Amino acid sequence: MKTILLIEDNADNAKIAMRALKPHGYRLLHASDGESGLTMAMEEKPDLILLDLGLPDLEGQTLAALIRGSPEIGRVPLVAVTAWPPDTASQMAKAYGCDGYISKPISPRQFPSQIAIYLEEGIDDAVE
Amino acid sequence: MQLNNLPRSAADSRTPAPNSRKCGNGKGWVICPLPDEPSVRLLSAIQFTYNELVAAYNQTRVDYIVPMPMNATRLQEYVHTYDVDLELSCVGMEGEHILGLAMLGVRPGHTWVTRLGVLPVKRRRGTGQLLMECLIEQARNLDVGYVTLDVIKHNDPALRLFLKLGFREMRELMVIRRPPGPPANGIGPYKVNLFDYHHAVALLHQRRTIPSWLDERESLLNAGNLSALRVELPTGDWGWMVYQKTVFQLARLVLQTEAGDPHRVGLALIHALHALHPGLDTKSENLPLDCPHWPAMQEMGYIESFRRIEMRLDLA
Numbered sequence: 001m002k003t004i005l006l007i008e009d010n011a012d013n014a015k016i017a018m019r020a021l022k023p024h025g026y027r028l029l030h031a032s033d034g035e036s037g038l039t040m041a042m043e044e045k046p047d048l049i050l051l052d053l054g055l056p057d058l059e060g061q062t063l064a065a066l067i068r069g070s071p072e073i074g075r076v077p078l079v080a081v082t083a084w085p086p087d088t089a090s091q092m093a094k095a096y097g098c099d100g101y102i103s104k105p106i107s108p109r110q111f112p113s114q115i116a117i118y119l120e121e122g123i124d125d126a127v128e
Numbered sequence: 129m130q131l132n133n134l135p136r137s138a139a140d141s142r143t144p145a146p147n148s149r150k151c152g153n154g155k156g157w158v159i160c161p162l163p164d165e166p167s168v169r170l171l172s173a174i175q176f177t178y179n180e181l182v183a184a185y186n187q188t189r190v191d192y193i194v195p196m197p198m199n200a201t202r203l204q205e206y207v208h209t210y211d212v213d214l215e216l217s218c219v220g221m222e223g224e225h226i227l228g229l230a231m232l233g234v235r236p237g238h239t240w241v242t243r244l245g246v247l248p249v250k251r252r253r254g255t256g257q258l259l260m261e262c263l264i265e266q267a268r269n270l271d272v273g274y275v276t277l278d279v280i281k282h283n284d285p286a287l288r289l290f291l292k293l294g295f296r297e298m299r300e301l302m303v304i305r306r307p308p309g310p311p312a313n314g315i316g317p318y319k320v321n322l323f324d325y326h327h328a329v330a331l332l333h334q335r336r337t338i339p340s341w342l343d344e345r346e347s348l349l350n351a352g353n354l355s356a357l358r359v360e361l362p363t364g365d366w367g368w369m370v371y372q373k374t375v376f377q378l379a380r381l382v383l384q385t386e387a388g389d390p391h392r393v394g395l396a397l398i399h400a401l402h403a404l405h406p407g408l409d410t411k412s413e414n415l416p417l418d419c420p421h422w423p424a425m426q427e428m429g430y431i432e433s434f435r436r437i438e439m440r441l442d443l444a
Contacts, residue, residue, distance in 0.1 A: 009197050010190060033199065056186070056199040062376050065308045065409040083193055088434065095431055096307050 002119055003027040005046040007037030007063070008081065009056050013104065017050070017081075020108040021115065034058030038066060041073050048118055049073075050102070053082040053092065061096050068097040077118045081106065156215060161258050168255075170262050173217035173229060178203050184219070184226040188245025194280055194434050209350040210242065210341065211235055216266045220246070220255050230259035232266055233341060239267040240341040241277040244286070256286075260293055267443060274442045276341055278414065281435040295439040301340055301414040303433040304425065308409050311402040311428055318396040321358045322404075328356035328370045335384060340414040340438055348372070348380055357404070359396040367393035369401060378410040383421045394424030402428065414438075 004026045008014040011032070018028050029044060031037035034055040041049055049067065053060030060080065068074050080093040080101040093101040102114050156172030173181060178200040185203070189195040198206065207214060210233045217231040228246030232239055241263050246255045267275045278301065279286050323331070332345045341347065348354060353372050360366040365388025372380040378401065385393040398421075402410075414436065415422060422430075 009186075012190075054195045054197055056182075056197040057202060058376065059411070061305060061307070061411075062409045066376065069308060069407060083195070084434075085193070091431055092305075092433065095305070095429075 001025060001027050002048065003029060003044060003046040004048045004050065004115065004119075005029045005031065005037065005041055005044065006050045007031045007034065007041075007055065007060075008050070008052040009033055009054070010052070013052070013106075016108060017106055017111065020106070020111040024112050024116075034060070034063045038063060041067060041076070042070070045073060046076060048077045048079065048115065050079050050081050050115070051098070053080050053084065053089075061092065064096040064098055079115075079118050159262070161262075167223050168227070168258075169221045170258060171219045171221055172215055173219050173231065174214040176219060180226075181219070181229065184229055184247075185243055185245060187226075187247055188228055191248050192280075193282070206243075207231075209347055210240070211346060211350070212242065216263070216270075218259050218262045218266075220259055222250070227255045228259055230256075230263050232263045234270065234272075235341075235344070235346055237274075238272050239263075239270065239275050241275060242341075244277075251285075256289055257293070260289065264293065264441065264443075273444050274440055276438060276440050278340065278342070278436040278438050281437055287437065290439050293441065295441045298438040298440050300417040301436045301438055302417060302422075303411070303413045303436070304415055304430045305412075305433050306402070306410040306425075306428070306430045308407050309402070309429065310406040311399040315395050315399045316392075317362060318400070319360045320396075320400045321360075323356040323358065325352075325354050328354040331356050331368050331370050331384075332382065335382060337382075337384070337416070337419075339382075342414045343380055343382060348382070351380060354380075357397065357400050359393065359400055361388065361392060361396060363388060363392070365389055365393050365396075367397060369397045371401065373405065373408070376409060378405055378408045379412060381410075381412040381415075383419075385420070390420035391424050394421035395427065397421070398425055398428040398430075 006014060006017055009032050014030050021028055029040055031040045034057045051060055051064060064078060067078055077099045080098045081104060082089045082101055083104040089101045099118055156175040159170040160166050161170055162168050182198050182200050182203045186197045212231045213234045219229045220227040227250045230244040231242050233242060264275060279290060351372055353374055354370055355373055356368060356370045358368040367385035370382040371378055383394060383397055
């Protein structure tokens, strides 16, 4: 079972994302700020990290840089989740070593297949 | 709205206006700005805890393109760094529910409006204007010359409100970032000197550019953790940089070319900074669009995050 860590401070956004992914058999972890997200990432070593770029303590970009600079979790696929305009989101995600970005608000229907790409598996395989 | 009897500061609490009253805890003030809607009140932000303020603030920004959420610790730092006066800052209430809030930074001669926000479901009812009028009145009572604010570019409803209230656009400012990493090679030789906090403070006194509120000397001193460096090129070009270094980040960059070409000096300054701290993320706020060092910064890996428009309302 693949583990996904969602680092997202907004409770409503987190709920929508978790609800969309739950039927697909992932082990889902949620951190509501950057510090606990980094701690959870180090302890759990997830298969994918979904990172909100606007966090209340550490900024998302700074956290992305810390994750990428970590020998333990530096190679975990990292996807920015952001409401920034596509050009800025793309540039920022690339600069900070993210594997890609997903625009907010997320589409609960499309979200699982967007995620599956980064887990290197087809959506059909991911659905239990 | 009668606001002329608002207290000048926490230390100067005067007789409340007929439609305002002092609070039971001895702090702050309450105003009922709409006689036909007595449930709508403006309260001094000092009456709220940081947790209450930050919860309201985050809710007001939830649908922003750049939401910039905070926690209570960060808000407390923000209040300290930017000289926000919570006594003079304002929270709009309807019954027991917060509608929105706005904060006022106060420094000699001028004030700064910040953290203005109204809950998404409570917008388009004039709450933002009430909050702004309250802060402008507070500024008038302080006898300052002007009020400034920074609005995120493309936030058109906010821009329209500020123009309506008499603010004018001054300049565009950029928030820029650079991910960690060593600087690019290919920069010519230069000599670098590193300086401590005290020298950094002395350099700030020599700054020629006009800073925004966020990078005024007071903000930098309040933020602390300042260092500086100076570069000198074989051509005689030279300049200096003041910056803040924290555990995870370099920030608050102030660059100045004292002699020669700002591009060459900028390249050397940025190269020296990131050669010294290759593992740190960098963020700097409110760099003017026409900053002569910006092309050099871009060459060294800086990217624009978003823009703000600096606005000003003259009160004199």
